[in-house]
Amino acid sequence: MKGFSHLSVKEQKKLSFIIISSKTHKKIQFSIPQWLVIVSSILVVALIIGTANFSYKLIITNHELTHVNQQLYQLAEENNIQADEIIYLRTKSSTIEEKLAGLNELQNQVLNMVGLESKPEEAKLISTLLVSRSDQRSAINRDDDYDYEMEMELLNELIEKQKDGMEQLIVDVEKQLKYIDSQPNRMPAAGRITSPYGYRISPINRKREFHSGIDIANKTNTDIYAAGSGVVTFAGYNGAYGRMVIISHGYGYTSVYAHNNKLLVRVGDNVSKGDVIAKMGSTGRSTGPHLHFEIRVNGQAVDPKTILEN
Numbered sequence: 681m682k683g684f685s686h687l688s689v690k691e692q693k694k695l696s697f698i699i700i701s702s703k704t705h706k707k708i709q710f711s712i713p714q715w716l717v718i719v720s721s722i723l724v725v726a727l728i729i730g731t732a733n734f735s736y737k738l739i740i741t742n743h744e745l746t747h748v749n750q751q752l753y754q755l756a757e758e759n760n761i762q763a764d765e766i767i768y769l770r771t772k773s774s775t776i777e778e779k780l781a782g783l784n785e786l787q788n789q790v791l792n793m794v795g796l797e798s799k800p801e802e803a804k805l806i807s808t809l810l811v812s813r814s815d816q817r818s819a820i821n822r823d824d825d826y827d828y829e830m831e832m833e834l835l836n837e838l839i840e841k842q843k844d845g846m847e848q849l850i851v852d853v854e855k856q857l858k859y860i861d862s863q864p865n866r867m868p869a870a871g872r873i874t875s876p877y878g879y880r881i882s883p884i885n886r887k888r889e890f891h892s893g894i895d896i897a898n899k900t901n902t903d904i905y906a907a908g909s910g911v912v913t914f915a916g917y918n919g920a921y922g923r924m925v926i927i928s929h930g931y932g933y934t935s936v937y938a939h940n941n942k943l944l945v946r947v948g949d950n951v952s953k954g955d956v957i958a959k960m961g962s963t964g965r966s967t968g969p970h971l972h973f974e975i976r977v978n979g980q981a982v983d984p985k986t987i988l989e990n
């Protein structure tokens with residue numbers, strides 16, 4: 681081991697050092713000029729300041745990097761959220777499209793239920809739009825250029841079309857229900873059909889004659905029903921027909937109820953299908969209590985069997 685000690689200032693411009701070995705007690709003496717010590721000290725201080733400055737800058741940079749990192753992380757997070765939103769919106773819009781297709785199907789079912797043709801052109805238009813939408817969607821599935829506005833615009837267009845379709849459906853169904861209700865297809869009385877429509881031998885004079893309706897026989901005062909909804913255009917006595925009611929149903933249809941005992945309606949009355957309008961009798965040219973029932977289309981008698989429900 682060697683001892684070290686700062687000895688003394690020998691001269692004004694020099695610093696002397698003496699090193700004594702602890703074992704041999706041998707002395708080594710040397711001098712360093714004072715300027716060298718000063719320069720060395722300045723260098724050391726400069727080095728310390730430089731290092732401190734560098735360290736400070738390093739810390740700042742590091743801090744900034746951390747901040748940038750955080751921002752990047754946030755951006756990534758926001759991107760993830762947006763991606764989720766895109767997926768959500770896509771799912772949502774395809775759900776809406778499915779529902780629209782369902783509505784379209786339902787619309788056709790309703791049309792079929794009331795005996796109307798479904799509208800193939802309209803259905804085709806909507807399904808074409810739906811198919812083109814799903815094609816577009818699969819094309820842009822992995823693409824980030826997902827165009828919300830276009831998607832929403834088309835969806836809106838589809839909804840508008842469907843709404844128009846539904847409104848038309850209501851109009852069509854109302855018309856059809858009115859038409860169905862007005863059809864004189866309800867059996868006008870309970871009883872036995874004693875004479876069908878067509879040529880027959882007259883029960884009165886035994887001659888061949890044309891029977892323009894059907895005869896339904898039952899007891900006197902059996903209820904006579906309106907075969908369809910409409911307006912009473914005749915209610916009174918009419919020769920061979922006896923006490924008679926005529927109902928106009930619109931669409932060119934009228935129905936005739938003859939030989940009644942009593943009439944329960946008057947001209948101008950609105951009647952619904954199934955309303956009791958008269959009581960069965962044998963007035964006019966008749967051999968016993970029965971209803972003579974006719975259906976006329978544009979004034980021409982037709983076979984009621986073709987219109988009456990079973």
Ligand SMILES: [Zn+2]
Pocket residue numbers: 875891893894895971972973
């Ligand atoms: Zn008859």
